[in-house]
Amino acid sequence: MPADTTIGTTAVAALAELQPEPGIAKPDPILIADHVVRQFGGLRAVDVTHLEVQRGAITALIGPNGAGKSTFFNVISGFDTSDEGSWTYNGQTITNTAPNTLARKGLVRTFQLTKSLSRLKVIDNMRLGASGQTGESIFPAVFKFTWGRQESEITERAMNLLERFNLAAKAQDFAGSLSGGQRKLLEMARALMLNPDLIMLDEPMAGVNPALKQSLLDHIRDIREEGTTVMFVEHDMDMVRDVSDWVVVMAQGSIISEGTPLDVMRDPRVIDAYLGAHHDSALTESGQSLTESTSKEADA
Amino acid sequence: MDFGFILSQSLTQAIGVTAIIYCLAAIGLNVQFGYGGLLNFGQVAFVAVGAYAVGATVISVGSSLWLGVAIGIILAIVLALLLGIPTLRLRADYLAIVTIAASEIIRFAAKSSDFLGGAQGTTGAIGADFYALNPLPEWDRFEFGPISFTRVDMWVVLVGWCLIALVTLLTWALMRSPWGRVVKGIREDEDAVRSLGKNTYLFKIQILILGGVFGALGGMMSAISRGSVQPDGFVPDFTFFLYVMLILGGTARVMGPILGAAIFWFLLVFVEQVLKEGVSSGLITFISTTQIGPIRFILVGVGLMLLMIFRPQGILGDRKELMLDAR
Amino acid sequence: MQRSARGSSPRWLLRLFIVGLLGIGVSVGMAPAASAEDLQLTVRVQDEERNAIPGASVTVEAPDGYSAAGTTDDEGLALIPVSANTIVTVTLDEATVTQPVIEGNVREVSILTRDKTVIFRLGEGGGGGGGSGITLERVAQLLVGGVVLSFVIALASLGLSLIFGTTGLTNFSHGELLTLGAFTALVLNTAAGINIIIAAPIAIIISAALWGWGQNQFLWRPLRRKGTGLIAAMIVSIGLAITIRYVIVFFFGGAPKSFEQFAGQTPIDLGIVFVTPKELILSAIAIVVLTITVLWLKGSRLGKATRAVSDNPALASASGVNVERVISTVWILGAGLAAYAGVFLGLTQNVVWTMGQYLLLTFFAAVVLGGLGTIGGAIVGSFVVGITVQLSTLLVPTELKTAAALFLMIILLLIRPQGLLGRRERVG
Known part of the structure; x- marks a missing residue:
């Protein structure tokens, strides 16, 4: 894992210079998407003209319900197929690439509804994340001496990550016995087992109790400090404002605004989108802060 | 009522040839469904392929049994690929329907093929090469307490259980490995495993092949021990019975299918014998002998329902683990 | 769907067991032929509309030399005892019926361990299944x-x-x-x-x-x-x-x-x-x-x-x-x-x-x-x-x-x- 802590800060500094407008070019993009369209029947669920994601920064993707954020996530991460468009990651075209291929390239995602593997132990969930395992090929798998050593290395790394995420005590429990918040942590820790360059978190705060939220936020910042680019979909405005370096706003499938958290929250297009959608409680009276009510909703 | 006789009958059946055949196929199903979550409702197709491969090689072609065994394994792999490559991307319920349909297509095809003996199947000394290797002393009976076998049966049962031990050992070794971890992960949530960089499709094909070859071994045992291969022996109910055994013993347990198959056949024969004795000795008057057969299968059906509803983890299963089952 | 061989195998094993007890060497491959004709072969003769045809003569022959004959009753049925684990040839005497027999008057039936039924249909074969060629x-x-x-x-x-x-x-x-x-x-x-x-x-x-x-x-x-x-x-x-x-x-x-x-x-x-x-x-x-x-x-x-x-x-x-x-x-x-x-x-x-x-x-x-x-x-x-x-x-x-x-x-x-x-x- 690259541990150059300066990457994060320079990336953030570079973003502050940019004009807040949809589709603006970033100084060092890790992900570039062009004309991505996904249709369901007649509905254009996603129609993104251009989006660049800055390397080393934390980018939030927000928008009212049904804005197409999760679909966009699914398309980019290979879990859904686009009807049109192309996107590149680290300069490589990865249009409609299988998710497992993307994960091996260092683009890893988590899910809104956590996909912890219930009837596997927490430690096995973690071990599953490690790539390049000899024992995952069927013939060597039969003979433990071919993979035993690698397994202990993986276990050690997994335990270190579990320590960091306060899950070490649960290592031998079934993942299904964890609380919702712990599952989110596990999923994030498991994704880190792949040493990703870009981690895409789908609503990491949904269903997490307030006590754990702060710890989750810290973990996300830590991930950036280690040089991993973070992109996440979120409803919770507290989190967006606190943690993100850059915010992208989607409404009705398209990107309507981009900028620093402060810029975006001042943008009248964003206010309209939130007020216009049935997501009516999104804004407080001044339109300056998108805080309280949305965070309540995200808990629900 | 002669309970000694009934018990010896039931015990003999619990470790006998039929239990061995079903047990091998059930171990294969355990790899596919128990560990991998693949809803294969056409396991009987693999059993049929194994049985017909040795049957046709020996009887129709007149070649060696061992060539038939090799052909059977190859054909099981080919069938797994044919079935798996297009269908393993389908949803679980579609996979169930497609696999059961494929097994029926194979049965219908066998029935209409002259080479495979048509509706009558293939009958003859399929196992001659195998019996020629019998090293056992020339005794009339081999007795173990209440259980006894003929020399020929003893040989079949001996080899059958060695085969089961081998296949079980292989399953155990695989399931404790990182490979097994990926397979179990796929059962829990395939998308999550894909998001971790594993080519789940490849793993699913591998478990379909592995389980299919185990099933084919069961089919070969059946053809060798019975000396005949009948197309109507490979109806979908065969697969359903495998599910009963698997769930009875405990899915995703190494010993589950073995215990399940043994108990299944023990109970089935026990019930049949008790009813038979009861009817013939006049103790049971409300049913006739022809109604005993259906009663056994009513018990199988009711048993499957009750197990699935009240104890889906089976005998060896872990209640705690089961509670986490989101399926 | 018959459960045939496997559903009935307990009985098969029982027979094997008994035969074994009697000290008769048996090859597992060739399942033993029970001496008694304890199973029943039902021969059904009907026309294309499934109307029973009475009075048709049928003969049953097994490879071991066993043979039996019967005539269909008013329900078009003839019940003939057969033994298990054999293949019998069933022949319908065409002289005793008025219409041609669809799909031939000779059938081979494998008897395993349960009763079987053979159906002969009489008629011109125009009812769908018969005939050949695309007309x-x-x-x-x-x-x-x-x-x-x-x-x-x-x-x-x-x-x-x-x-x-x-x-x-x-x-x-x-x-x-x-x-x-x-x-x-x-x-x-x-x-x-x-x-x-x-x-x-x-x-x-x-x-x-x-x-x-x-x-x-x-x-x-x-x-x-x-x-x-x-x-x-x-x-x-x-x-x-x-x-x-x-x-x-x-x-x-x-x-x-x-x-x-x-x-x-x-x-x-x-x-x-x-x-x-x-x-x-x-x-x-x-x-x-x-x-x-x-x-x-x-x-x-x-x-x-x-x-x-x-x-x-x-x-x-x-x-x-x-x-x-x-x-x-x-x-x-x-x-x-x-x-x-x-x-x-x-x-x-x-x-x-x-x-x-x-x-x-x-x-x-x-x-x-x-x-x-x-x-x-x-x-x-x-x-x-x-x-x-x-x-x-x-x-x-x-x-x-x-x-x-x-x-x-x-x-x-x-x-x-x-x-x-x-x-x-x-x-x-």
Whole structure:
């Protein structure tokens, strides 16, 4: 894992210079998407003209319900197929690439509804994340001496990550016995087992109790400090404002605004989108802060 | 009522040839469904392929049994690929329907093929090469307490259980490995495993092949021990019975299918014998002998329902683990 | 479907055991021939309309030199004792019957460990199966047979599709709803002596109430409450199917039965095809029933609610639809339609415990072809399947006709997983 802590800060500094407008070019993009369209029947669920994601920064993707954020996530991460468009990651075209291929390239995602593997132990969930395992090929798998050593290395790394995420005590429990918040942590820790360059978190705060939220936020910042680019979909405005370096706003499938958290929250297009959608409680009276009510909703 | 006789009958059946055949196929199903979550409702197709491969090689072609065994394994792999490559991307319920349909297509095809003996199947000394290797002393009976076998049966049962031990050992070794971890992960949530960089499709094909070859071994045992291969022996109910055994013993347990198959056949024969004795000795008057057969299968059906509803983890299963089952 | 070799193997082993005790060396490969003729071979001689032909002589010969003869009684049956584990040759003396024997007068039958039945059909072979070569008459006749079969499939698949749509259950015991319907009618018809014209509607009502509403109320609803998963429920339905089938065998035996009325009817000549009046009437009723059902689903409040639940149960529930009531309705409707399919099949063919099981895969094929959970799809799919099954006999052996439909289903699933009329699903 690259541990150059300066990457994060320079990336953030570079973003502050940019004009807040949809589709603006970033100084060092890790992900570039062009004309991505996904249709369901007649509905254009996603129609993104251009989006660049800055390397080393934390980018939030927000928008009212049904804005197409999760679909966009699914398309980019290979879990859904686009009807049109192309996107590149680290300069490589990865249009409609299988998710497992993307994960091996260092683009890893988590899910809104956590996909912890219930009837596997927490430690096995973690071990599953490690790539390049000899024992995952069927013939060597039969003979433990071919993979035993690698397994202990993986276990050690997994335990270190579990320590960091306060899950070490649960290592031998079934993942299904964890609380919702712990599952989110596990999923994030498991994704880190792949040493990703870009981690895409789908609503990491949904269903997490307030006590754990702060710890989750810290973990996300830590991930950036280690040089991993973070992109996440979120409803919770507290989190967006606190943690993100850059915010992208989607409404009705398209990107309507981009900028620093402060810029975006001042943008009248964003206010309209939130007020216009049935997501009516999104804004407080001044339109300056998108805080309280949305965070309540995200808990629900 | 002669309970000694009934018990010896039931015990003999619990470790006998039929239990061995079903047990091998059930171990294969355990790899596919128990560990991998693949809803294969056409396991009987693999059993049929194994049985017909040795049957046709020996009887129709007149070649060696061992060539038939090799052909059977190859054909099981080919069938797994044919079935798996297009269908393993389908949803679980579609996979169930497609696999059961494929097994029926194979049965219908066998029935209409002259080479495979048509509706009558293939009958003859399929196992001659195998019996020629019998090293056992020339005794009339081999007795173990209440259980006894003929020399020929003893040989079949001996080899059958060695085969089961081998296949079980292989399953155990695989399931404790990182490979097994990926397979179990796929059962829990395939998308999550894909998001971790594993080519789940490849793993699913591998478990379909592995389980299919185990099933084919069961089919070969059946053809060798019975000396005949009948197309109507490979109806979908065969697969359903495998599910009963698997769930009875405990899915995703190494010993589950073995215990399940043994108990299944023990109970089935026990019930049949008790009813038979009861009817013939006049103790049971409300049913006739022809109604005993259906009663056994009513018990199988009711048993499957009750197990699935009240104890889906089976005998060896872990209640705690089961509670986490989101399926 | 016979359980043949394996289902009966305990008996086989018992025999082996006894023979072993007597000290007779036996090869396992060659199962021992029991000396007593303890099994029964039923020879059935009938015409194309399944009318019994009495007075036909049959002889049975086994390779071990055993031979026996018999003459069919008023029910067209001759019962001949045979021994287990042998292959017998059954010959029908053509001099004792007036019409030619379809598919030859000699049959080879393998007797394993249970009773067997051999059926000789007499006639010109114009009833669909016979003949060879592709002629206009043959195509037309098969097409008619296909359409008639399609009605049976459509009646059953519509319910299967609705139940799947509203509850997500892949119901492997749906074929037994058809069988239960037919047997309910049979009991009313033969035991209670009610004419089938009256017995059929009563049977349909009883089926809808007992096998539909009752089944949902006492089995599936508690399971849904318990939170049983869909795969577990699918396996429960398999257990239920096995149970129902063998309960029927327990009470009624395995032999095919007929209703008292309309068993034999002379087909009417409609130019190039022959159709029996009962097929015409049953099909006409099927058209009416299917039309009413579809109109009801499209038009009525409950019908719309049904479709809403199929689309999205959570959303439907949130918008005030009583989901459980809809599910109950769907089960009643499904069982009623299947019962009519059972009566239809029982009248045109016969009533037997495997009738639903044989057709189950064609129902699945129909529903999957049309698109799981869509109403129009189930009906369109049924016709594709029904006609494919019949027309395929032009090209492939009769044994493979169902295989042709299943093959078609698999191919379509691979090309268009959402079915002919289904929509592409949203992922994630």
